Amino acid sequence: MPIVLIGPMGSGKSRVGHRLAASAGAPFIDTDQRIVERYGPIEEIFEREGEEYFRIIEREVVAEALHEEAVISLGGGAVLHPDTRADLADLQVVWLRVSPEAVAPRLAGGNRPLIAEGGIGAWTAILEQREPIYAELADLDIDTSRRSVARIVDDITGRF
Numbered sequence: 001m002p003i004v005l006i007g008p009m010g011s012g013k014s015r016v017g018h019r020l021a022a023s024a025g026a027p028f029i030d031t032d033q034r035i036v037e038r039y040g041p042i043e044e045i046f047e048r049e050g051e052e053y054f055r056i057i058e059r060e061v062v063a064e065a066l067h068e069e070a071v072i073s074l075g076g077g078a079v080l081h082p083d084t085r086a087d088l089a090d091l092q093v094v095w096l097r098v099s100p101e102a103v104a105p106r107l108a109g110g111n112r113p114l115i116a117e118g119g120i121g122a123w124t125a126i127l128e129q130r131e132p133i134y135a136e137l138a139d140l141d142i143d144t145s146r147r148s149v150a151r152i153v154d155d156i157t158g159r160f
């Protein structure tokens with residue numbers, strides 16, 4: 001069964017997913033990366049077509065990925081789609097948490113359109129809206145703020 005990583009921007013989904021897949025001998029799918037490969041840079045999609053369009057193509061890519069036997073990291077907002085939430089109910093879902101203090105340096109210089117202007121304040125406001133969704137979907141939650149990637153991977157493999 002796939003292992004799916006959810007959580008806010010900068011929580012380490014891609015870094016952890018990559019290492020978790022390597023240690024499990026499974027493929028790794030980063031849905032943001034697939035979107036970029038097929039449609040171009042995310043900030044350009046937001047700029048040209050808007051967030052609503054981004055969510056439509058994101059759903060397509062996520063729906064396809066969730067059928068694969070892989071470790072899958074989802075963009076922070078992918079859980080906003082009700083069909084994705086329904087799909088995740090049957091899968092092994094790990095919520096990566098991170099504190100605002102720990103995430104701030106990780107977001108520096110990033111290319112994330114939703115927080116390009118608002119920075120950490122915008123990040124916190126978005127998290128407040130989504131936290132109940134992450135909490136509802138997660139089978140396991142891990143605070144990544146002060147844990148090494150290796151330790152996080154151990155925590156996940158120990159559980160599934």
Ligand code: S3P
Pocket residue numbers: 007008009010013032042074075076077078111112113114
């Ligand atoms: C988004 C998170 C990003 C990316 C897009 C929108 C969001 O992915 O999908 O910029 O809505 O939280 P990461 O969580 O991998 O940064």
